[in-house]
Amino acid sequence: MTQPLLDIRDLKTYFYTDDGIVRAVDGVSLSIVPQKTLGVVGESGCGKSITAFSTMRLIPSPPGKIENGQILFRKNPDSDPIDLTQLNPKGAQMRGIRGNDIAMIFQEPMTSLSPVHTVGNQIGEAIRLHQNADKTEARERAIDALNKVRLPRPDRQVDAYPHELSGGMRQRAMIAMALSCNPNLLIADEPTTALDVTVQSQILDLMRQLQSDIGMAIMLITHDLGVVASMADYVAVMYLGKIVEYSDTRTIFKNPRHPYTKGLLNSIPQVGHKRRLVPIEGAIPDPFEIPQGCAFAPRCPHATRQCRETPQLLEIESGHHVSCWLEKRET
Amino acid sequence: MINYIIRRLLHMIPTLILISMVSFAVIQAPPGDMLTSRLAELAEQGELGSESAMAQIDALRERYGLNDPIYVQYVRWIWKIISKGDFGQSFTYEMDVMELLVERLGLTLTLTLSTLIFTWIIAIPIGIYSATRQYSIGDYGFTFLGFIGLATPNFLLALVIMFIQVSVFEAESVGGLLSPEYIGAAWSWAKVVDLLKHIWVPILVIGTGSTAGVIRIMRGNLLDILGQQHIQTGRAKGLKEGKVIVKYGVRIAINPLVSRLGLELPGLLSGAVVTGIVLGLPTAGPIFLTALTSQDMYLAGAFLLLSATFLLVGNLLADILLAWLDPRIRYE
Numbered sequence: 065m066t067q068p069l070l071d072i073r074d075l076k077t078y079f080y081t082d083d084g085i086v087r088a089v090d091g092v093s094l095s096i097v098p099q100k101t102l103g104v105v106g107e108s109g110c111g112k113s114i115t116a117f118s119t120m121r122l123i124p125s126p127p128g129k130i131e132n133g134q135i136l137f138r139k140n141p142d143s144d145p146i147d148l149t150q151l152n153p154k155g156a157q158m159r160g161i162r163g164n165d166i167a168m169i170f171q172e173p174m175t176s177l178s179p180v181h182t183v184g185n186q187i188g189e190a191i192r193l194h195q196n197a198d199k200t201e202a203r204e205r206a207i208d209a210l211n212k213v214r215l216p217r218p219d220r221q222v223d224a225y226p227h228e229l230s231g232g233m234r235q236r237a238m239i240a241m242a243l244s245c246n247p248n249l250l251i252a253d254e255p256t257t258a259l260d261v262t263v264q265s266q267i268l269d270l271m272r273q274l275q276s277d278i279g280m281a282i283m284l285i286t287h288d289l290g291v292v293a294s295m296a297d298y299v300a301v302m303y304l305g306k307i308v309e310y311s312d313t314r315t316i317f318k319n320p321r322h323p324y325t326k327g328l329l330n331s332i333p334q335v336g337h338k339r340r341l342v343p344i345e346g347a348i349p350d351p352f353e354i355p356q357g358c359a360f361a362p363r364c365p366h367a368t369r370q371c372r373e374t375p376q377l378l379e380i381e382s383g384h385h386v387s388c389w390l391e392k393r394e395t
Numbered sequence: 396m397i398n399y400i401i402r403r404l405l406h407m408i409p410t411l412i413l414i415s416m417v418s419f420a421v422i423q424a425p426p427g428d429m430l431t432s433r434l435a436e437l438a439e440q441g442e443l444g445s446e447s448a449m450a451q452i453d454a455l456r457e458r459y460g461l462n463d464p465i466y467v468q469y470v471r472w473i474w475k476i477i478s479k480g481d482f483g484q485s486f487t488y489e490m491d492v493m494e495l496l497v498e499r500l501g502l503t504l505t506l507t508l509s510t511l512i513f514t515w516i517i518a519i520p521i522g523i524y525s526a527t528r529q530y531s532i533g534d535y536g537f538t539f540l541g542f543i544g545l546a547t548p549n550f551l552l553a554l555v556i557m558f559i560q561v562s563v564f565e566a567e568s569v570g571g572l573l574s575p576e577y578i579g580a581a582w583s584w585a586k587v588v589d590l591l592k593h594i595w596v597p598i599l600v601i602g603t604g605s606t607a608g609v610i611r612i613m614r615g616n617l618l619d620i621l622g623q624q625h626i627q628t629g630r631a632k633g634l635k636e637g638k639v640i641v642k643y644g645v646r647i648a649i650n651p652l653v654s655r656l657g658l659e660l661p662g663l664l665s666g667a668v669v670t671g672i673v674l675g676l677p678t679a680g681p682i683f684l685t686a687l688t689s690q691d692m693y694l695a696g697a698f699l700l701l702s703a704t705f706l707l708v709g710n711l712l713a714d715i716l717l718a719w720l721d722p723r724i725r726y727e
Contacts (some may be wrong), residue, residue, distance in 0.1 A: 122630055154636050163633035175624040178643050179723055190632045225722045241632070 067141055068095035069248055069281050070119065075133035075149075077111075077118045080126065084352045088114040090305035091133075093377070096249065098141065101275070101282040103296030103313065105289060105328070107348055111305040112285045116251045119283075120168055121153035139165055139248070164194040167242035171254035173234035177226040183210070184222035187241045194245045209240040212277075213270060232263035236270070243274060250275075251283045256291060268295060289332050293317060301325045304348065304359040307377060311384040321386040323364045358389070366390055400715065407707045411700075418699035419469045422692045431690065459486075472696065483693030487685060492697045496679065500701075502572055503678040506594060507667070510601045511659065515652075518606045522613025523645060529618060541607035553600045553673045560596075570675040572597070578677075597674055601667045609652065616648035650721050657713030658706075 077089040089111045096102045104112045117123050119135055136145035139161075151158040170176040177186055187209055188202035197205060203222065210218035213236040226234055235255065242250055252271070256264040268291065275282060284295055292299055292313065299316045301309040301324065309322040320326045327344035346363040349355060355362055361371035370389045377387040434452060456462055460471060475481040482492040521541075525534040560566040568574045572593045577586045620626065621644050629639040668680035675681075679698070686694035718724045 120631060122627060159633040159635065161633070162631055168631040170624055170628065172624050176628045178625040178629070178647070180647055180721055181642075186628075189634070193633055227723050238628070241628075 066097055067138060068136075069098045069138055069141075070096040070283070071134075071136040071145065072115070072119070073134045073136070075115065075118060075135065076131040077114050077123060077128060078131050079128050086351045087305050087354065088128075088351075089118060092302070092305070092307055093133075094300050094307060094310065096281045096283055097297075098248065098281055099275070099279050100297040101284055101295055103292035103299045104283065104285045104302060105287060105292055105299060106302035107287060109348055109351065110302045112287075112302055113253050114305075115302075116168070116253055116283060116285055119148065119251065120162060120166060121148060121151065121158050122162075123153075125153070137161070137166070137249075160194070163190050163242075163247075164245045165247055166249045166251065167245070167247040168251040168253065169235070169238045169242045169255050171257050173231050173238055173258060176238055177234060179226055182223050182225055183229070183237045187222075187237070187244050190241055191244050205244065206240075209244045210237065212243070212274065213237070213240040215240070231259055232266065235259060235263075235267055239267075239270065239274070243278060243280075246278055247280055249281050249283065251285070253285045254287070255284075257286070257288070264291075271295070289328060301328070304351075304354055306359065306387065307385075308360065308388070309384075309386050310377070315384050319384075321380065321384070321391060322360075322388050323366055323390070324360050327363075358387075396718070400711070403711050403714075407711075410707060411704065414703040415473055415696075415700055416469065418696055418703070419472065419692075420465070421699075422690070422695050423465055423468075425690065459484075472693070476700075482697040485686070485691055485694040487689045487691045487694070488682075492694050495682070495694070496697065496701075499677055499679045499682065502676075503680070505590075506572070506597055506676070506678060507601075509594060510598045510605075511656075513598050513602045514606050514609055517602070518609035519613055519645075519649070519652075522610045523617060523640070525610065525614040526617035526621060526644075526648075527640060534614075537610065541610045544603035545607035547603065549600050549604060549667070549670045550673045552603060553596070553670055556596055556600065557674070568593075570596075570673075572676055572678075597667070597670060597676060600670050600674070612652060612655070613648060616651055617644055620644045620648045647721075650717060653717050653720060654713055656716070657710035659709070 072092060072094050075089055075092045076087070079086040079088055092111070092115055094102065094104075094115075104115065106112050114123070114128075118130055119137075123130065130149050133149065135148040137148055138145045146157075146161075148158070148161070151161075177183065184203055184206045187206040188197075188199070191197050191202040191205050192199070195205075207218045207222050210221055215221050215233060215236050221229070221233075221237075226237070229237065239255075250271075255271070256267050259267060271282065272295065274280075282295070284292070286292060296313050299309075299311065299313050300307050301316070301322065303324050309316065309320065309325045316325060317329070320329055324344070327342070330342040331344060333341060344363055345365075349359070349362065357372040357374050358364070358367075361367040364371070368389065373389075375387045375389050377385050378391060379385050380391050460468055463471075472483060475483065480493070482496075484490070485492050485495050488495055521537050525537050528534050557569045560569045571578075572590055573586070574589050574593070577589050580586060617640075621640070626639060626643055629643045630636070634642075667678070668684055670676070671678045671680040672684065683695065683698045685691070686698060
């Protein structure tokens with residue numbers, strides 16, 4: 065098996081607020097293989113984005129802090145992994161990785177570009193920063209990058225300001241910026257959530273194509289299982305800061321084992337099937353009062369007394385990890 | 396853009412005409428005219444009622460056309476301004492209004508522009524510091540100092556500084572903008588140095604109040620901007636934190652301050668009257684007050700008209716500057 069590109073081990077990121085400690089990420093382990101896509105799914109507030117921001121070392125501190133764990137990243141397949149948690153988040157080494165080896169795109173294309181700088185300036189900046197290019201060369205490469213994301217008339221759009229572009233075009237420009245330095249890993253935080261459905265599928269197509277061109281891995285954070293089904297090779301399902309199920313995409317959709325994953329799948333509509341959607345009962349608990357033991361137990365139809373103890377994430381079959389007492393009982 | 400500027404300039408003409416009418420009417424509104432005070436003067440000398448005094452007053456009335464209806468006076472006044480740039484005579488100072496105002500306006504602009512620069516140089520870095528270290532001891536410290544500056548009346552601060560100058564440093568000349576020997580003298584290096592020695596007091600006095608305001612605005616704006624997504628984008632690119640804050644934060648947070656500039660320009664002319672009086676500054680503010688109390692109508696009229704023009708031009712300049720700074724604002 066190939067060495068993982070990114071290997072997160074038992075990551076804990078806590079926020080120390082005046083109202084108490086929020087355990088936003090509470091013992092997450094996952095790994096991403098080169099050139100593959102990992103989908104991270106879960107409801108809002110489950111810690112998906114915090115996991116991504118921890119990897120980028122962009123957690124605002126205070127109040128946030130990485131309390132435990134390792135984030136091992138390999139710049140290339142043969143090199144020794146670097147533990148990103150040990151780097152100074154503002155230091156030169158971390159800044160050299162950000163934008164160059166690991167790039168990130170965000171949910172809101174409307175606000176994720178600076179309104180007072182041209183698109184070309186913002187893309188060229190990353191190229192000049194990481195690739196020792198001068199101004200003219202950076203501009204040329206920015207036009208190249210815009211061309212790659214199939215923005216119409218890139219030689220003119222390079223001088224456009226973000227407000228002159230539509231949402232889909234801005235997200236294309238963001239992708240162009242993220243990919244301008246050929247990163248090994250792209251973290252996409254809900255990249256299509258704010259876009260129209262037709263534009264969504266264009267952007268996803270584009271990401272898939274660029275992935276095979278550049279050969280990067282993608283960490284795709286989304287709450288949209290449809291997006292995961294079409295994009296991801298592997299899926300990690302998160303609930304309240306923990307991974308509850310982890311497997312390849314096919315297994316997750318065909319043979320979900322965790323009650324939460326089953327609930328998520330039951331609550332999406334399917335074309336051609338006029339069946340009642342089954343929502344997951346209840347709501348996500350207050351982040352300050354996470355229940356003891358299995359955090360999903362209060363909403364789980366199968367909960368038993370045993371669920372007051374925390375279940376471990378166990379490999380129930382090759383590559384399929386589930387953290388639920390139901391599995392223990394069956395085996 | 397050129398079209399826009401031309402259109403704005405054309406719009407200013409009816410506005411100015413209206414303002415000139417209103418100013419003229421306002422000056423005429425109180426009972427009596429500028430000769431009333433002269434009459435009072437004559438009365439003190441016990442000459443009231445005497446033939447010669449009445450004849451003198453009547454002659455003056457005739458000379459200044461004060462017996463004509465108000466609209467005739469207005470047209471005559473405005474026509475002289477437009478055709479010859481002649482703002483008329485100051486009755487109190489018995490000299491040309493323009494002559495009287497020119498040097499004072501120069502000094503006023505010097506003083507107020509220096510104050511503005513002083514305010515920005517002090518306030519913007521503090522605002523940035525406060526925003527990037529929100530709720531730190533430094534942030535609270537500057538906020539506290541800022542509010543003290545805001546709450547201290549300018550005239551009080553002026554008096555305190557003059558007192559310290561005299562009692563502690565035994566300064567020979569306090570207040571004013573120049574030592575007595577340079578007043579009226581031709582401009583020379585020594586005069587400039589003397590000006591610099593005096594001007595810091597009014598700059599400090601006038602500046603302390605507005606510094607606090609600018610700090611608060613800068614801090615608030617920058618905090619707003621720093622919470623926005625594109626700041627995260629800049630960091631995710633691998634930029635240094637300082638560069639992120641300056642290029643993507645401050646660059647945008649400064650825009651509202653620029654639009655505020657337009658409103659501050661007329662204040663540059665008429666503002667700080669109280670400070671001007673307390674410190675005995677040869678600026679425009681104090682004589683404006685004199686002009687109003689003595690109903691020196693041409694002087695006051697010229698003053699109001701100039702302030703209004705400054706306000707309009709200032710706003711236009713600020714709008715142009717803002718359009719240049721912020722591409723989202725387009726004047727097509």
